[in-house]
Every structure is written in C-alpha cells, then in structure tokens.
Amino acid sequence: MKKVWIVLTHEFITLLSRPSYWFAILGIPLLATIAYAVAGRANSDSGTQAVVTQLFSGPQQVSSQGYIDPSGLIQHMPEGMPPDLLIAYPDEETAAQALAEGKIAGYYLIPSDYVQSGEIIYTSADYNPLSAQGNSAQFEWIVQYNLLDGDALLASLAYGPLELKTVSLAPEPQREENNPLTYFLPYGVTMIFYIVILSAASLLLSSVSKEKENRIMEVLLVSVTPRQLLAGKIIGLGVVGLLQVVVWVGTGRALLAAGKTTFSLPEAFQLPPSFLVWSLVFFLLGYALYASLMAGLGALAPNLREASQVTIVVILPLIVPMFLINMLIEDSNGLGSTLLSLFPLTAPVAMMTRLSAGGVPWWQPILAALLLAITAVLVVRAVAGMFRAQALLSGQALNAKTFLKALLGKN
C-alpha cells in the first residue's frame, strides 16, 4: 500500500508541475470568465437570450428604418417603441435620399391598395436577406397593431395565438424551449465531460507508454508489482482529473450563479447541488473505466505511436453521445437517450448531458451509476491481468483485435 501511495504522489506531483496542465485547468475557465464578464458588462440590463446570442454571433447592428404610407394604415405606434426606430417619410423620393445619406437602413412602401393586395415593398441599400428578415418582424408587428386599430392585446394574440406551456412532473424548474441556454448548457456539460474523461484517461496511456519507451518500466518492476503500479497511476492521475472537473464544473456553476444577477438568468438554468454530486460520481466511474482501458492499451502497445492507432477503439463509445447530442437534449427522456445514458460505456457523458438538460427520473442516474460501477470493476480486473510484466516488456505489435482479445482474457 505504501508503494501505491509513492507511485500515486509521484504521478500527481509530476503532472501538477507541468505548466501545460495548469494552462488547461485554469486557462479555459479563465477565458470563459473573461468572455462572460465582457458580455455581462455590455448587457447588464438585457436578458440572457440576448447575451447568449451576442456571445455566439457578435454585437447586434441597430439601425433606423423608414416608411412611406400612401394607404394611411399606420395611425398608432406600439408603446415602448424607440422613437427613431421607424421614421415616416412623405414620399419615396425623400426616403430614398435618406437611405442614400445613410440615415436609414431601408424603407417600407405601403401601397394605397395594401388592404386588397397585402403587399408591402422594402427597399434597402444592399442585398442582405438576414437583416431584412430581422427588421421585417418588427414592422410586421407595427402593421398588425394598426390593422387591429391599436389594440395591443388583440394584436398580440393574433400575432401568436398559441402559447404552449409544457408541464412536467419532474421536480426541476422548467426551461424555456426557445432560450439558447436550453441547448448550450447541456452541450457545454457534454463537452466538459468528454474532454475531462478523455484527457485524464489519456494521461494514463501516455504515462505507461513513456515508461516503456524510457525502459524505466524495467527499473520500476524491480521495485513494485505491476498491480501496485497500475493502482498508483489510476488513483494519482484520477485525482488530477478530479481537480480539473472540480475547477471546470465549479467555474461553470459559479458563472451560471453570477449570471442570475448579471443576466437575469432564470431559476431553471441554475444547476442544482445534486448535479455536482452526480458530476463527481460519473467522472470517477467513467474515468476508472476509460483510464483502465487506456492503461491496458499502454501495457500492450510497444510505444505511444502504436497505442494511439488503437485508441479510437477505446474512445468510440465516448464519442457516440457527441454525435447524438441533439437527441439527448431535445428528447432527453426518449428511449434512445435513456438507453445511451444507462449503457455503461456511453453513460458517463450521456447521463451528464441528460442531467444538465433536466427532467431525468431519479432512479435512472442511480441505475446508470450502478451499471457503470460494475463494468468499471470488471474492466479494472481485466486490465490488471494485462498489466503483467511480460506484457509490459514484450514489445510485440498491437492491433484492435489483439487488444479486445486481451481484454476478454483470451491470450
């Protein structure tokens, strides 16, 4: 046990003394915090949706529009409408001059037969279907408001006659479907879990492979047993990975909590404390599973290059939830999502994605963790068998078939 502890602390200290590790562990949360702070300062009084939209699409271009109304339709302006958003012009010539001078982004012409034809002409300086479409929604609202003689309530109902409210029996607060965070929050969690499990597990592969290439493995095996070495490495590098999870997930939670005041973030987007607990459970079990598999690869492959060629076989199940992320988020309680989050090899990422999306029945994370724990124990035992000295020093070529056979104890 003492030697396991010595190996463990060595692995831990060695990794913590690398600047690249600190760059990864602190750099990413630091960048996220800076981006959040900058966006928060610029949008301290706007809603979350606007902030998220701005983070992903850059600052919004606000510009006045003009209109000419021979039909006499526009008699009222809705309350709260900025005064310079829509400027009336007596004729098309004046509006065209204002457009040429850059005072307006474009102008609408409401023909005198509008009520019969329903046709409105929009003229802009250049062709930009996206911005025209964006502006037309505002103008459409103004037209609708005036068609209903300035009755805001009626116009609002006519504009969107059905506001569907979904009621779920799950305890978590419900999220707005059209809020970008409904997608980006689980997406972020998926990415974090994929990266931390993979990077922590890959550390083990690289550690074992380097020791084989350095021939230090031979010196180590005259001091410790292969199992002591495996145990020390898995635990030591696991603690390093855990530190990364705590920092990343903790920063994420802190940013979301800060967003509550900075961005008026709805209650539904505050991740519950149970989420942090499940994060630790699924990280540790997922790490134990994938780190053992990677260690097995390192034990059998003669060098890091050959090990890397077989890595895809091991990490494929970890990638699957990434491909099916839309299903996991949009249909988080569907059959496919449930199966992915219960299947041990995909559970570490898939279940965390579903938990961040919300509404997962309480028994499912427990069952998933149980199945994952059983699989992790079986895999650790199988890999400990592979970690025999002879395998560690044989230097024989490795391929996917050899690895899977070794995992099943068939060589």
Next chain:
Amino acid sequence: MPTVELSHITKSFGPLKAVDDASFTVEKGEIFGLLGPNGAGKTTAIRVLLDIFKPDSGTTSILGGPMTEAKKDHIGYMPEERGLYQDISLERCLIYLATLKGLTPAEAHQRIGAYLEQFDLAEHRNKKVKELSKGMQQKAQLINTLIHQPELIIIDEPFSGLDPVNTQMVKDLLRGQREKGVTILMSTHQMHQVEELCDRLVLIDHGKVVLYGGLDEIRRQFSGHAVTVRSSAALPSLPGVERIEQHNGSARLNLLPDTVPQEVLRALVERNILIEQFEIASPTLDEIFINVVTRPEA
C-alpha cells in the same frame, strides 16, 4: 549457499527460444560476468532472474530462495540504457526511485546528495535528466542502483558512455562493493573489463550456456599448446616446435603434442638466445569469446 542460482531455465517468445536450459550460480561477494553476443539471451536471463518474466521451465533462487516483494528492496538493478525519467529533475527522479526501494524521503535526500557530490553531478541536480550527457545519465543510473545499499547488484553494460576517468571510478566503486560483501552480476561486452574485474563468468550464445567457470580456469581451458617468447634476437628453429608465429613484437611458438615448455626454454638458453619474456601462451577473453561464439555447432 549461492546468492543467485539459475537451474535449467528455458524461456521462449513464440517460436524463439531466448534462454535454453541455462544454469549457473553467482556466489556471495563475487563479481560475476554474464557475457554473450547481442541477442544471446542475457537480458532475458536477467529478467527471469528478477522475476520480471516467468520461465517456461526451470527454477531460480535469489538471495536464498524465490523472489519476494521484500527482496526487491535488497537488489540494485541497472538496465543497459536509459532507465530514468527524462522529463523531471535528476534529484526528483532519484528520490522517487529510492523511496520505491524503501528509503524514507529524508534518507534518500541525504544519500543522493552525497552520491551526487561523489559523481560530480551535484551542480546538475535540478536539471532535467534529458539535459544530461549520456555519461552523466549513466552515472545517475549507477547512483540509483547503489542508493539503497543492496546485497545484490545486477548491472547491464556499466561502462557504456563513460570516459576513462569515470570508468576507473566505477571500477573502483564495484571493487569497493565487492569488498563490502556485495554480490555483483555484470553483463558487458567489454572483455578487458571482465578480465580486470570478474572472478567468474558465464558465456551465453543462442540462449545456451557455452562457457562457465572461473576466469583462470577458462583461460587454461583455452590456452593452446604454445609459448610466447619475446626476444631481440631472431629465433632459430627449435626441436619440438611445430611453427613460429610473429605477433605484436612477440613470437608464438606452437609446440608438438609431446613437447613440454621447459624443453623449449632449455633449448633457447643452450643456444644463447637473449630472452626478454617467456610465458605459457594464454588467450585473451576476447579471443576465447570469438572462438566460442564463431565455432561451428557441435
């Protein structure tokens, strides 16, 4: 009881028989040479001995019985090259490996400090191992082998990469260890080092033991029926001498089967030949090695 005993060890990797029914013992307090050409099976034999590889058949005994975890702390092992972490500082690397051998960090720190001074590595203690020269790394590996004061030292090519000054220092160090009663099993290609240091040796070729015993005994075994004579005068033909070969300023006189060296010496004296050197011709270990390794299979 021998410190190390290999008895009829066989170890194969697929169709390749790396060690084939090899047996030898290493006695306490001796320097024992493990010799053989590349790929002869020396490293495999060492790995079997250290319980890194399980033999297909045969038995090993080390420090009085089978290998145990506790015994590992009494063995110092230095593989042929590398064997150190390249990306961490020399001192940290040595402390880690020493603590795995049962030393406390404080003990390890103290002993490593002394060895670094002795090996002229003190000023490099904070450098990464990969920044050190090959010779420095070799010395660092020797420190790692000796740091826990082992009863048995197993070293593979200890003089590789060392300059003459450091080679002499390592030789003195190994002799010093022998005087303390430490058993040393040394695998090397440098025959003159074996001749200088080893008490006994084993030569392995194609996994089999082809030569085994004390150095003098082996020399005698391979000494031809000849004498070496150094003289400033030209040597005449002598009775009982089959032929004379000139070699490095000396003459090698190959004798007929029923001639004894004393008769040749007497004949030279009777002929008033000024003799500077007269000795029974004894082959070098290099010659014995080449002779044994290149001779056709029996």
